[in-house]
Amino acid sequence: MTITRLDALMREQEHMASTSRKEIEAMQLGKLNALLQREHDRQGFYRDLPASLRSLDDLKALPFTTAEDLAEHGSSMLLLSQSAVERVITERTSGTTGAAKRLFYTAGDLERAVQLFTAGLGELIFPGSVTMICFPFSGPNGLGELIAEAVERLGARPLRVGVGKSYAELAEILQREQPDTFVGMPVPLLSLLRVCGRGSLRRALVSGDACPEAVLRCAEELLGSKLFPHYGSREMALGGAITCSAHAGMHLRENHVIAEIVSPDGAPLPEGEWGELVITTIGMEALPLIRYRTGDRTRILPGPCPCGSTIRRLEIRSRLDATEFLDLENAVFSLPWVADYRPIRKADGLRLEVLTCGAPPLKLPDLGARWSLRPVRPEDRPLIAEKRGFAKPVYLFSSE
Numbered sequence: 001m002t003i004t005r006l007d008a009l010m011r012e013q014e015h016m017a018s019t020s021r022k023e024i025e026a027m028q029l030g031k032l033n034a035l036l037q038r039e040h041d042r043q044g045f046y047r048d049l050p051a052s053l054r055s056l057d058d059l060k061a062l063p064f065t066t067a068e069d070l071a072e073h074g075s076s077m078l079l080l081s082q083s084a085v086e087r088v089i090t091e092r093t094s095g096t097t098g099a100a101k102r103l104f105y106t107a108g109d110l111e112r113a114v115q116l117f118t119a120g121l122g123e124l125i126f127p128g129s130v131t132m133i134c135f136p137f138s139g140p141n142g143l144g145e146l147i148a149e150a151v152e153r154l155g156a157r158p159l160r161v162g163v164g165k166s167y168a169e170l171a172e173i174l175q176r177e178q179p180d181t182f183v184g185m186p187v188p189l190l191s192l193l194r195v196c197g198r199g200s201l202r203r204a205l206v207s208g209d210a211c212p213e214a215v216l217r218c219a220e221e222l223l224g225s226k227l228f229p230h231y232g233s234r235e236m237a238l239g240g241a242i243t244c245s246a247h248a249g250m251h252l253r254e255n256h257v258i259a260e261i262v263s264p265d266g267a268p269l270p271e272g273e274w275g276e277l278v279i280t281t282i283g284m285e286a287l288p289l290i291r292y293r294t295g296d297r298t299r300i301l302p303g304p305c306p307c308g309s310t311i312r313r314l315e316i317r318s319r320l321d322a323t324e325f326l327d328l329e330n331a332v333f334s335l336p337w338v339a340d341y342r343p344i345r346k347a348d349g350l351r352l353e354v355l356t357c358g359a360p361p362l363k364l365p366d367l368g369a370r371w372s373l374r375p376v377r378p379e380d381r382p383l384i385a386e387k388r389g390f391a392k393p394v395y396l397f398s399s400e
C-alpha cells in the first residue's frame with residue numbers, strides 16, 4: 001500500500017525531513033507562534049492574544065472564533081492589504097438575512113490549495129484519464145477552475161461539467177466523452193449512477209457535502225470501487241483533508257490546519273470521540289483564523305493510518321444542526337428505487353418529493369412523512385441545488 005501523497009507534499013512545502021508526529025507538532029507550533037506574532041504586531045482582531053505559546057496544548061486556553069465574529073469583524077482579521085488579495089468569497093451565515101462572511105485569499109493561498117487538490121486527486125487520477133468535474137465553475141480561481149488545474153497537472157483531461165445538469169445532459173456526456181473519474185458531491189454521484197448507469201466511470205472523489213453512509217455504500221456498489229471522500233471549507237481555503245488508498249479516514253492538511261474536537265460546551269475531547277471541529281489555520285496568508293468553530297460534527301481517528309502515515313485523519317458526519325436530516329438521507333437513499341428527493345415541511349407535517357428510477361414497493365417505508373412519487377424524466381435536474389448535509393435551513397418550507 002502506498003503512503004498518502006500528502007506526506008511528500010508537506011515535507012516539500014515545510015522543508016521537513018520526515019512527517020513523524022514530533023516533527024509535525026514542532027512545525028505546527030513554529031507556524032502558530034509566527035501567526036500569533038503577526039497578529040500581535042498588527043493589533044487587529046486577535047490583538048489580545050499572547051504573542052507566543054510554549055506548547056500546542058496552550059492553544060486550548062485561547063478563546064474561540066465564531067462565524068458571527070467572522071461576519072462582523074472580517075475586515076479587521078485580514079492580515080494583508082487588499083491589493084494582495086486574489087479572490088474574495090462572500091457567504092451568508094444563515095439563510096439570506098444574516099450578516100455576510102467574507103473570506104480572502106492570496107495567490108499563495110490558492111496555489112497551495114491546487115497543490116493539495118493535486119495530491120488528493122493523484123490517489124485516483126492518472127495521466128490520460130478523463131475526469132468529469134461536477135462542481136461550480138464561477139470564473140478565475142473558482143472551485144471548479146482550481147480542481148481543473150489540478151487535474152491538468154496530473155496529465156489528465158478535465159471535463160468542466162458544473163452543477164445542475166439534467167440527466168439527459170449527463171448521459172450524453174458519459175456517452176460522448178467516456179470519463180473514467182467523477183469529482184463532485186456524493187448525492188449527485190449516486191443519482192447519476194442510478195439514473196444513467198456507471199458507463200465508463202470507474203473511480204470517484206466526493207466532497208463539498210456530507211456523505212451519508214447509505215449514499216457512500218450504494219454508490220460504491222454501483223461504481224464497483226471505493227470512494228475517495230475529501231473535506232474542505234472556505235475558511236481553510238477550500239482544501240482540508242484527503243483520502244489515501246487505505247480508505248481509512250481523511251488525512252488532515254496539518255501544515256495548514258491545527259484541528260481540535262470539542263464538546264458542546266467547548267471542552268476538549270480525545271481522539272476517537274465525536275464532537276465539533278475547531279480549526280486554527282496556520283497556513284493562510286490573507287485571513288488566518290484562530291480556534292474557529294466550524295459547526296461540523298467530526299472525530300480524529302487515533303493512531304497511524306494503515307498506509308503508514310502518521311498525519312492525523314478525520315471523519316466528518318454533518319453539520320451539528322443537521323443530524324436529523326442526515327438520518328433521513330440515510331433512510332431514503334438506502335432505497336434502490338430513489339433517484340433523488342427533497343423534504344418539504346408543511347403545516348400538516350413532512351412530505352417527501354421523490355423521483356423514482358425503479359418500481360417502488362406497494363407498501364412504502366414509514367418515515368413519519370407523506371410520500372409524493374413520480375418517475376424520473378430525462379429533463380429532470382437535482383431537486384436540491386445547494387449542499388444537503390451541510391445546508392441551512394435543513395428543510396424546505398411551504399405554506400401550501
